[in-house]
Amino acid sequence: MAVLTAVAALGQACVKLVQDLGSFALLLLGILRRSAAIWRRPRLIAAQVHFLGNHSLAIIVVAGLFVGLVLGLQGYYTLRRYGSEEALGLLVALALVRELGPVISALLFAGRAGTSLTAEIGLMKAGEQLAALETMAVDPIARVLGPRFYGGLIAVPLLATLFSAVGVLGGWLVGVVLIGVDPGAFWSQMSGGVDFWDDVVNGVIKSLVFGVAVTQIALMQGYGARPTPEGVARATTLTVVVGSLAVLGLDFVLTALMFGEL
Amino acid sequence: MQSRNLNLAVGAFVLLGLLALLFMALQVSNLGTRGPGSTYELKAYFDNIGGLKPRAAVRSAGVVVGRVRQIQFDDQQYQALVLIDMDARYQFPKDTSAKILTSGLLGDNYVGLEPGGDTEMLKAADRIRMTQSAVVLENLISQFLYNKATEPSSSASSGRK
Amino acid sequence: MPQDHTASSPSVLKASTAPRDAAPVVAFRRLSFGYGQRPVIDSVSFEIPPGQVVALMGGSGVGKTTLLRLISGLVVPSQGIVEVFGQPLEPRHQERLYEVRRRLGLLFQFGALFTDLTCFENVAFPIREHTNLSESMLGDLVLLKLECVGLRGAAQLKPSEISGGMARRVALARAIALDPELILYDEPFAGLDPISLGVTANLIRGLNSALGATSIVVTHDVAETFAIADRIFVFAPSPTGAKLAAQGTPDELRVSEDPFVRQFLDGRMDGPVRFHYPAAPLHEAFGLSENR
Numbered sequence: 001m002a003v004l005t006a007v008a009a010l011g012q013a014c015v016k017l018v019q020d021l022g023s024f025a026l027l028l029l030g031i032l033r034r035s036a037a038i039w040r041r042p043r044l045i046a047a048q049v050h051f052l053g054n055h056s057l058a059i060i061v062v063a064g065l066f067v068g069l070v071l072g073l074q075g076y077y078t079l080r081r082y083g084s085e086e087a088l089g090l091l092v093a094l095a096l097v098r099e100l101g102p103v104i105s106a107l108l109f110a111g112r113a114g115t116s117l118t119a120e121i122g123l124m125k126a127g128e129q130l131a132a133l134e135t136m137a138v139d140p141i142a143r144v145l146g147p148r149f150y151g152g153l154i155a156v157p158l159l160a161t162l163f164s165a166v167g168v169l170g171g172w173l174v175g176v177v178l179i180g181v182d183p184g185a186f187w188s189q190m191s192g193g194v195d196f197w198d199d200v201v202n203g204v205i206k207s208l209v210f211g212v213a214v215t216q217i218a219l220m221q222g223y224g225a226r227p228t229p230e231g232v233a234r235a236t237t238l239t240v241v242v243g244s245l246a247v248l249g250l251d252f253v254l255t256a257l258m259f260g261e262l
Numbered sequence: 263m264q265s266r267n268l269n270l271a272v273g274a275f276v277l278l279g280l281l282a283l284l285f286m287a288l289q290v291s292n293l294g295t296r297g298p299g300s301t302y303e304l305k306a307y308f309d310n311i312g313g314l315k316p317r318a319a320v321r322s323a324g325v326v327v328g329r330v331r332q333i334q335f336d337d338q339q340y341q342a343l344v345l346i347d348m349d350a351r352y353q354f355p356k357d358t359s360a361k362i363l364t365s366g367l368l369g370d371n372y373v374g375l376e377p378g379g380d381t382e383m384l385k386a387a388d389r390i391r392m393t394q395s396a397v398v399l400e401n402l403i404s405q406f407l408y409n410k411a412t413e414p415s416s417s418a419s420s421g422r423k
Numbered sequence: 424m425p426q427d428h429t430a431s432s433p434s435v436l437k438a439s440t441a442p443r444d445a446a447p448v449v450a451f452r453r454l455s456f457g458y459g460q461r462p463v464i465d466s467v468s469f470e471i472p473p474g475q476v477v478a479l480m481g482g483s484g485v486g487k488t489t490l491l492r493l494i495s496g497l498v499v500p501s502q503g504i505v506e507v508f509g510q511p512l513e514p515r516h517q518e519r520l521y522e523v524r525r526r527l528g529l530l531f532q533f534g535a536l537f538t539d540l541t542c543f544e545n546v547a548f549p550i551r552e553h554t555n556l557s558e559s560m561l562g563d564l565v566l567l568k569l570e571c572v573g574l575r576g577a578a579q580l581k582p583s584e585i586s587g588g589m590a591r592r593v594a595l596a597r598a599i600a601l602d603p604e605l606i607l608y609d610e611p612f613a614g615l616d617p618i619s620l621g622v623t624a625n626l627i628r629g630l631n632s633a634l635g636a637t638s639i640v641v642t643h644d645v646a647e648t649f650a651i652a653d654r655i656f657v658f659a660p661s662p663t664g665a666k667l668a669a670q671g672t673p674d675e676l677r678v679s680e681d682p683f684v685r686q687f688l689d690g691r692m693d694g695p696v697r698f699h700y701p702a703a704p705l706h707e708a709f710g711l712s713e714n715r
Contacts, residue, residue: 158279
């Protein structure tokens with residue numbers, strides 16, 4: 001009997017997953033449809049870029065630096081075994097630009113900015129502010145959700161690029177300054193091996209996709225949260241969990257598409 | 263007013279991001295080293311391109327003078343057709359030969375150009391006449407074994423009369 | 424110094440100015456509503472004439488707030504029609520719905536102010552969204568509205584810095600910012616001290632006359648409501664959803680014989696609304712046999 005309930009629960013979970021995907025898509029379409037109206041108020045979008053981007057700068061830069069430092073260290077120890085220490089720059093740069101930059105910055109964004117978004121909108125819903133907007137004949141999707149969506153869309157790729165750049169500098173710090181790898185080899189092997197279009201631009205595209213996913217998940221969770229303290233708390237948790245899993249899943253798909261066969 | 267500070271902060275953030283992108287483009291990736299500028303196209307047919315990939319370098323005397331743009335299969339001649347974008351600054355004689363070489367011991371394949379002595383230069387859409395295919399390891403091994411097998415053994419031939 | 428006529432007693436301002444036969448501002452026609460399987464409102468029909476202060480009364484949880492949400496289009500009826508300003512409301516048609524909403528103002532129970540904006544910005548919000556007034560004109564208008572509710576001095580404070588009652592008054596200023604023809608109040612008297620009760624009652628009555636509007640007040644506060652309302656609709660709960668139990672002027676209702684109205688107005692412990700929540704018989708709960 002327990003087996004049956006487990007199977008039923010699994011089925012219910014699958015149905016819920018499909019339902020959630022549906023509401024995700026519908027809300028995303030709703031925002032995209034109102035894009036013209038949203039962009040008529042650029043100041044709202046700028047305010048969100050500030051809220052989501054500027055306020056995440058600290059954690060992104062610090063995290064990027066540390067990741068770069070660790071990459072430099074671990075990379076050096078491994079490459080030394082094969083006498084290829086001079087390829088350290090290339091290793092650090094490729095790892096950051098292709099994967100770690102877009103992915104880690106998206107995960108950090110989900111945790112820091114995504115939760116703020118969800119909590120803010122969930123609390124607005126609980127305080128009837130969204131209903132108040134509706135009764136004042138102001139569309140809350142265009143006025144509240146839209147600017148936050150585009151703010152996230154603009155902020156995330158910039159944050160990812162900053163992460164990668166700071167990470168490269170971190171790798172340089174450890175490899176060249178601390179350990180003593182030849183700076184010439186460090187930079188020349190890097191620039192010889194990192195292709196702008198295949199690596200850097202693909203990384204930016206990845207971070208754009210992650211930005212859409214994480215921001216939209218955060219907005220969806222907040223907008224659909226139950227207007228109680230428990231509801232908002234649960235929604236913020238889901239933002240981080242679902243957002244992180246979505247980033248990792250999309251990363252696999254995008255990596256396979258972009259770097260699968262050159 | 264508050265909006266001016268906001269604009270400043272957001273602008274600074276975007277600028278920072280774009281500077282990071284610029285850094286990635288010029289310092290980290292090959293965009294800085296790859297000269298833009300105009301290019302002209304050359305063609306070359308190879309029996310076997312080995313591991314040559316699009317975007318591979320075309321070097322002469324070790325210096326990058328072009329890029330492989332596209333690799334196609336010609337089903338009339340059953341050969342590989344490699345289209346090359348040559349840097350317009352460099353002209354090569356008509357009897358230049360193209361070889362597919364390996365960079366380093368285990369590195370990527372690239373196209374090496376050895377200039378000939380002709381006074382006439384290759385123009386856009388011209389064909390490089392002399393080409394040498396990539397070295398395929400299996401063929402090398404079988405050739406070595408064949409040579410070894412057909413090589414008259416000195417002791418045996420001197421022993422028998 | 425502008426005359427503070429909102430301080431005068433409500434009964435003096437009671438007379439309604441609209442002609443008797445004008446088309447109703449709001450009409451419910453055989454309207455039913457439920458959440459999924461749970462029925463909330465059962466086939467209710469009534470009309471609200473223009474220019475009056477009208478009260479929708481009933482016990483807690485009977486569905487009075489739902490009535491306001493139906494009027495403002497925040498929820499969609501399961502059956503029947505809501506007519507606002509003489510036209511059936513089409514909640515699924517955003518443009519037409521928004522046209523109707525621009526002509527009404529809704530005061531939420533706890534104000535629903537935007538917590539990240541000052542009181543001034545809160546009141547200015549609908550004006551900014553729907554008009555193109557210059558900053559100076561907008562400023563004057565906002566200060567006038569705040570003056571009406573007595574909170575012009577709090578304009579630069581944020582909602583977190585003022586009391587709940589004051590926040591509700593700011594929300595009222597916001598609700599009337601565009602001079603609506605219909606003002607909806609969701610439990611405006613809930614949890615207020617006697618002074619605030621008097622202030623709120625006077626404001627509702629005074630603004631209604633000043634704006635020439637119609638006001639619909641959802642409440643269960645008998646004393647204050649009877650002092651200011653022109654017409655009262657009383658809703659009683661039932662297993663199939665709330666029903667309209669009685670309607671009339673305060674004087675008519677005071678002498679009504681309907682058992683629910685009597686229990687409601689007199690505050691009787693038991694009547695159509697039972698004191699005991701449905702449960703098994705007493706002797707079963709204590710494990711006793713029936714004849715003990």
